[in-house]
Amino acid sequence: MAGQEVCNWWAGLPPAAGAAVMAAGILSVGLQLTGRTGASLAALAIASVLWLLLAADFAIRLAADRGRFRAEADTPAALTAVAATTVLGTRLSQLGLQGLATTLLVLAALIWPGLLWAVMRHWHHRMPGAAFLVCVATQGLAVLSATLAAAYRLDRLDRAALACFCLGALLYLVALRHFDFREVCGGAGDHWVAGGALSITALAGAKLTAAPLWTGAAHTALRTATLVALAVSLGWYAVLLAAEVRSPRTHYDIRRWSTVFPLGMTATACLSAAAPTGVPWLRPLGEVLLWIAVAAWLLTFVAWAAQPRWRRPGTLSRVRAWPTRFR
Numbered sequence: 001m002a003g004q005e006v007c008n009w010w011a012g013l014p015p016a017a018g019a020a021v022m023a024a025g026i027l028s029v030g031l032q033l034t035g036r037t038g039a040s041l042a043a044l045a046i047a048s049v050l051w052l053l054l055a056a057d058f059a060i061r062l063a064a065d066r067g068r069f070r071a072e073a074d075t076p077a078a079l080t081a082v083a084a085t086t087v088l089g090t091r092l093s094q095l096g097l098q099g100l101a102t103t104l105l106v107l108a109a110l111i112w113p114g115l116l117w118a119v120m121r122h123w124h125h126r127m128p129g130a131a132f133l134v135c136v137a138t139q140g141l142a143v144l145s146a147t148l149a150a151a152y153r154l155d156r157l158d159r160a161a162l163a164c165f166c167l168g169a170l171l172y173l174v175a176l177r178h179f180d181f182r183e184v185c186g187g188a189g190d191h192w193v194a195g196g197a198l199s200i201t202a203l204a205g206a207k208l209t210a211a212p213l214w215t216g217a218a219h220t221a222l223r224t225a226t227l228v229a230l231a232v233s234l235g236w237y238a239v240l241l242a243a244e245v246r247s248p249r250t251h252y253d254i255r256r257w258s259t260v261f262p263l264g265m266t267a268t269a270c271l272s273a274a275a276p277t278g279v280p281w282l283r284p285l286g287e288v289l290l291w292i293a294v295a296a297w298l299l300t301f302v303a304w305a306a307q308p309r310w311r312r313p314g315t316l317s318r319v320r321a322w323p324t325r326f327r
Contacts, residue, residue: 017080018080019190020254021047021080023257023264024043024044024297025044025084025087025090026087027260028043028047029087032094033271034271034287044091051085058081076130076131076134079112079116079119080137082108082137082140083137088104089105090143090147092104093148093151101151105145108137108140116134119133119134127175127178127179127180128191129190129191129192130190130193131178134174135168135169135175135197136200138164138171139164139204142161142162142165142204142208143204145160146208146211149161150207150210159213161207161208165201165204165205168201175197184243185243185246188255188256189256191240195235195237195239196266199230199233199262199268200265200269201233202229205223205225206269207272207276209222210276223277226273226276227277230270237263237289252306259300260300264297266289267289267293269286270283271283271287274286
């Protein structure tokens, strides 16, 4: 009976579940940057198991349930598949597993164009915060490409990372134009991606700034872009946190994992940007923000586990269907 319940829960997962992989994965990256190797590996284990489950589900739907696959592939949350893959790949590269990280980069790059095109074909005004995943997924490719460029010392990967970085910044502006700002006070959790998208932009910029390929004016431009993106993301952080205090949303929603990810990404961006930008106080700020993100992850996990019937099909169907009103 328990096995059947787990199967029902797994089969009912919406694309937004990919944010849970992103949340655990970026916490693993951040914890490693602060020297908490044990906690980092634990977070990596969680992210890896979830990624494997969701990858299997993705493949099964593609092969056996094309109708549902097409219906979900054009929703912004589908891009968590790309973002989660790149975040996991970045952490594996930190461990020196460059072969696995490269495989994940290739996989993410293969599925990214189709999902991006499918999502943007159905865009309208007043989009939810998940709209910013077009930026997050693209910048995820930039981050992983730049990470592997440093590992392999390949200038071509740095140039590819720069191209993704510029495209991601452009896509952020497009998403901002379509974003429904009422989500700031009423969103179910994914509205935090409005700030998180700039945080991953800053992380990509920090890795490019640290690359020896870029010197002179190019290096200065990348450093400036990194600091501007990080400053605006911290501004978003303050605004969104104030909105949460003013209008508390305490019930569990799967989109709350899309709150945890930006919290962890902002912390990681601060930690990563401190050295290459020459702003050392960003590191202690990043450490403080990292523990806030860890606390948010734990609270979200407890809220999920405390659900009396966490597999409820009604809840999952509502989450799965919500993006259709924006088409």
